[in-house]
Amino acid sequence: MNDLTVSLVQTTLHWHDPAANRAQLADSLASALPGAGLTDLIVLPEMFTTGFSMEAAAQAESYPGPTLDWMREQAVRYNAVVTGSVLTEAEGAYFNRMLWVRPDGTHSSYDKRHLFRLAGEHEVYTAGNYRLLEEWRGWRIRPLICYDLRFPVWSRNSPHEPYDLLLYVANWPQPRAEIWRTLLRARAIENMAYTVGVNRLGVDGAGQEYSGQSALLNIHGEYLAQAGNLQT
Template sequence: AGAGWQLLAVPGGYFQLAGYQHYSQAGDVAFATELARDWGVAVVPVSAFYHDGYDPGLVRFCFAKELVTLEAAAARMPDFTVSLVQTDLHWHDHAANRAALAEQLAAALAGPGLTDLIVLPEMFTTGFSMAAVAQAEPGEGPTLNWLREQAARYDAVITGSVMVTEAGRYYNRLLWVRPDGSYSAYDKRHLFRMAGEHQVYSAGAERLVEEWRGWRIQPLVCYDLRFPVWSRNLAEAPYDLLL
């Protein structure tokens, strides 16, 4: 229960029913599949016991196992590794920054399976700059392609913000890129007025809460953290980790 499971009282037997909503809002079959594929832990979705496929949001564990097997399963499930990358940036040199970050990642991560989430700095291809007219790239530009390569190489989500131009506007946009190449985006909501950021970039209007490997994560960009109402943990869009 300390790992976040909602355990149903079991007076006897070899099975334990557990709610998993702390980790996922997916259906029980989808969650059981993810648990087996990503964590190597097999459970039974309880909807399998209903003739009409009713899904009560529960999975069934069998604990008629050796203690060492149960301990190994418990050790796998709650872990989530975040890799934070801090580095000197080459001012306004997109290619040099991507190359330097790729080298740094290769030195820190020998291959896939060592981390779940890689976090890069704000405006990691340019440095924090107001030169959006000259430096911004399309959302579907070379940096997104580079992020896709890194996510696939390390089998992890990789995220960070870049200058983006879209429909005649500029955004300080966080890209959330998954190993399969799909991605989500979050435009920085609270622009840093003391540096004139609000005069160059358009503010975002939507939060982003992403579910990844059993965790719900809300990313922010820099100055956003100064505004607690924006990062409030809402019942309709809860998160486990504020990033």
């Protein structure tokens, strides 16, 4: 298996301002990656253009839309896959949709399966009904979203569909940060898979605080990289 370089983008987000978030992220990537070929996979947080929002009717982006175009531009620029989730409207419904965008311009998508009922997410968004398995530069990768982390069966590494890397993007609140860290370790250990979790920073428009704690873990649940509460 080849080495895989993964870039974890942990950042504050502008509330309900996709253009500002895309511009901020483009600047961050340009600063961290001065050229192509320095990374294989760029991972952005959940709902990285808006923050985690229940105002889907006002904030949802058509699919395909400008953020998919922007992700294609970044994928080409850095010769890497770019992934993260976007508040999306498609086929008359709203989705928390993860986009997996390749440097050749093609893409796949995954809709969040486990919606956070305590926040009423299930009343606004439509749950996904499939999992995604991507092969990239010799690695088999399973991308999932936030609350999916709490459901081990959905994350299970099956001999019928094995993966090497389990990947979560999130807007995981600061009061439950220790749960985030614990569950990432648990998923890595029980699935014997490298595991990435990318979370956001800052305070959103609803007053919810986020402390990051993005990380990369090995198959033993040991940290290979931790972002703490720093912007990366």
